[in-house]
Amino acid sequence: MAPYESDDSTTTGEVDDLSSGRRKAARYVVPVAVVGVAAATIGLVPALADSGDPDLPEITAAQLIEKIGQSDVQQLSGTVKISTDLGLPDLGGLGAGFASGAMGSGSGDGSSADPSAKLTELASGTHTLRVALDGENKQKLSLLENASEYSLIHNGKDVWGYDSKSNEVFHGTAEEAKDGQAKGGQKKEDVPATPKDFAEEALKAVDDTTSVTVDGTAQIAGRDAYRLLIKPKKSGTTVGAITVAVDARTGMPLKFTLTPSSGGAAVIDAGFTQVSFAKPAASTFDFTPPKGANVTEEDELEGRAREHGSTKSEDELRKEFDKELGGLKSEDKLGKAPEGRPEVIGEGWNSVAVFDTGGEGVPSGAEVGGDMGGFLDSLGDKVTGKFGSGTVFKTRLINALVTDDGKVYVGAVDKNALVEAADSGK
Known part of the structure; x- marks a missing residue:
């Protein structure tokens, strides 16, 4: 389907509207990957769940961004395919060995269930994720592997990570959010982990150096969606274009694709292959450490880090990094x-x-x-x-x-x- 807007320029008035829309959008981040996650940039396999051009009412870019801002999805469950193509050199077994040493095996200085280490695996290769959300105090993300599964669960004050392959458990705590606001001590996810998270970050970059248009429609995971096209106006950047598929009914981004200016496969292509906005069963977020599992508390990991020369906690290091950037x-x-x-x-x-x-x-x-x-x-x-x-x-x-x-x-x-x-x- 042809784009609703073919003009590559964005007027000053439109920029103001877009800026207003993205500020509102920033209030509605869907925190599917939960507390303490420090994963690298992730993306989805290209050519995911994308079929048909549904016939939808015309909409402008500013209206579509406003629609994202008005979206307030609090409940969902779905499946996501993950792949990343950053073009990094193949280090063979070196990378795997380093990751293994960094995460530990329970008997060393770390835990294979620690989310800050485990989820860095999403930085390369192809993966399948299951996600579930029920408000700000209940989220679950499961990374499905060949014969094992890693789950990260946030339920109230508890944060659990479980690696079924090693039978190791990570346990941390978070202060519960009330009335839509997280209390002061709660950690927040630092890296985008869903199509909406990626879209929020992209919308922050919308200014007068950017062209924003509506580029037709698509069907993602069986749902009708609009395509928002974001393109840098100047050459010299490695970003070619960003496409965000926005659910026509809820305004929630269902797919995010970043293609490089050099061409070829997408660097990031984050989208649902299946999604439901029904309330997940309460049992989805229940977790009890399996019998015989090795349980590591968050403060134990911080204590080990201090023993090896670091005198600052993960929270303190994160605050310093945030201040830096x-x-x-x-x-x-x-x-x-x-x-x-x-x-x-x-x-x-x-x-x-x-x-x-x-x-x-x-x-x-x-x-x-x-x-x-x-x-x-x-x-x-x-x-x-x-x-x-x-x-x-x-x-x-x-x-x-x-x-x-x-x-x-x-x-x-x-x-x-x-x-x-x-x-x-x-």
């Missing part, structure tokens, strides 16, 4: 950044964050020598400019330039944009 705004320009925050060069989708490590850059393959030297050279591209020289490390979405004098330039931009940013900083 929380003030990063597209309108910031090069100059002295607020204390504790990175400098920013550029605006909108072409923003580049600048960190000064105060140390040396990445050693060259020649300096290291041997097979390891060749491996290092294969990971990045050597570049030069007014700034000097450095190495660009690339994925299909986020790229980073590490200069030989220890500065790091990071953004969803291509190699040339990183070099230009480094040159402008001199």
Whole structure:
């Protein structure tokens, strides 16, 4: 079906409407992946549950964003397919070994049921998730594996993680939300985990550097939906386009697709294959540690971290990280950044964050020598400019330039944009 709006530009008035809509949308995040999750960016297999072009009433982009903002889905259950294609190099067994060591086996320093470690597996490969939600105090996410299952359950004050393969259990606590507001001590999910979470993040980037249109309709998981198309107006960014399929009835995003400017398969394609908005059974959120399971309390993990040199809790480290990145705004320009925050060069989708490590850059393959030297050279591209020289490390979405004098330039931009940013900083 042809787009309802084919104009690639967005007027000032529309930008104001879109900004207002996304502010309202930000109030309605659906917290399916629960307390304490620190997973990497995840996406869904392309070509999921997408069939037909239903005939729906015409709607503008501003109206569709407002519809997302008015959505207040509090109950659902469904199935999600997960896949990520960041174009990272294949490290063979090295990555698996590192992950295993980081998570531990119950007898070491960690727990395979710890959600902050377990859910990082979603950063690559293909996975199937089952999700359930009943208000802000009851959520469940299950990661289905070949012959096992990992579940993360939030029920009232309790947060449980269970790895059936190792028969290990993680237990943490959270203060219950009342009247739609989480109490001060409750942790929040830091990374998008559902199509709506991804959409909320994308809508924050809508400004005058962005084209926003309604690009026809689709049917997702058996439900009629509108397609919201978000595209950067300027070249230089690795983001080609973002498409959000919005349920025509509830206004809830059902699918989120991010395609790179370089073309090819989607980097992120997050969508439901099956979804119901009926109230899940109360028993869905019940959990009792199985007989013989090894149970690890959250404060035990924090205590072990202190024993190994860290004197700060996960909460304290998260707050420091949030302070470091929380003030990063597209309108910031090069100059002295607020204390504790990175400098920013550029605006909108072409923003580049600048960190000064105060140390040396990445050693060259020649300096290291041997097979390891060749491996290092294969990971990045050597570049030069007014700034000097450095190495660009690339994925299909986020790229980073590490200069030989220890500065790091990071953004969803291509190699040339990183070099230009480094040159402008001199």
